[in-house]
Amino acid sequence: MKSVYIDTPIGILELSFDDEFNVIKIAKSDRFLLINEQNLSTEIMNFIECLKAYFEDKTITIDYPFKLINASNFCKAVFNLTSQISYGETVSYNWIAKKLNTSPRAVGQALKKNPLPLIIPCHRVIKTNGDIGGYSLGIEVKKWLLEHEKSTLYKLLLHKI
Numbered sequence: 001m002k003s004v005y006i007d008t009p010i011g012i013l014e015l016s017f018d019d020e021f022n023v024i025k026i027a028k029s030d031r032f033l034l035i036n037e038q039n040l041s042t043e044i045m046n047f048i049e050c051l052k053a054y055f056e057d058k059t060i061t062i063d064y065p066f067k068l069i070n071a072s073n074f075c076k077a078v079f080n081l082t083s084q085i086s087y088g089e090t091v092s093y094n095w096i097a098k099k100l101n102t103s104p105r106a107v108g109q110a111l112k113k114n115p116l117p118l119i120i121p122c123h124r125v126i127k128t129n130g131d132i133g134g135y136s137l138g139i140e141v142k143k144w145l146l147e148h149e150k151s152t153l154y155k156l157l158l159h160k161i
Contacts, residue, residue, distance in 0.1 A: 004040065005029055006048055009055050009148075010141045015047065022067040023047055025115045028137050054118070057152045060087040062119050071113070074102075078110035085124040088149040092128040104128075112136060118145075 001024070003016045016025035021043035040048075046064070053059040068076060081096050093104035093111075100107070111122040117137055123145040127133045135142035 002044070004044060004048070005031060006051065008051065010137065010144055013051075015044075015051075017044060017047075018067055018069075020065075020067075022065045023116065023119065024067050024069055026117055026119065027115075028141075051118070055148075057148075060149075060152065064119070066116055066119050068115070071115075072110075074100075074106070075110045075113055078107055079114060079120045082111065082114075082122050082125060083120050085121055087121075088153040090124050090126045090146065093125055093133065094128045096125065108134065124149075 001016055001018060003014050003025075005012055005014050010028075012029045012031070014025070014027045014029040014031070015023060016027075018024050021041060050059070050062055050064050054062050068079065071079065077100055078096060081099055085091055093107045096107045097104045107125070111125060112134065114120050114122045114136060117123065117135070123135055123137075123142045125133065132139055132142055132146075
């Protein structure tokens with residue numbers, strides 16, 4: 001496993017990759033190591049560029065190979081539904097729970113284990129009453145991501161007019 005650290009608008013992120021350069025984890029970090037981009041593989045640089053484009057409003061998708069390690073079938077089902085939530089949109093924990101015939105709390109617990117926030121966009125899942133709910137990268141980051149996506153969609157809409 002190889003990890004790199006990048007500075008983003010939401011803080012320092014640790015990006016972990018397996019031996020085939022699939023991303024396997026995205027997490028916040030207090031640690032920061034200066035990246036020597038010359039020492040990184042093309043695959044890792046491609047993922048970093050993909051994240052930069054997302055944060056700079058240049059793309060609405062983070063399309064990169066990933067691998068879920070040690071995820072239960074239930075978590076995979078929750079992650080699959082969560083991955084279908086459109087950019088800039090939100091659904092409730094209850095909506096996912098109804099689709100999977102389970103409880104909103106079980107959905108929340110599965111999303112808490114999401115190793116790939118941003119790729120599996122669990123920040124797009126909120127409470128039925130409109131409250132933000134939890135997020136592995138922090139509530140402020142969740143708010144920032146939701147606002148970022150709405151703002152980006154608005155900018156894209158303005159350019160199409």
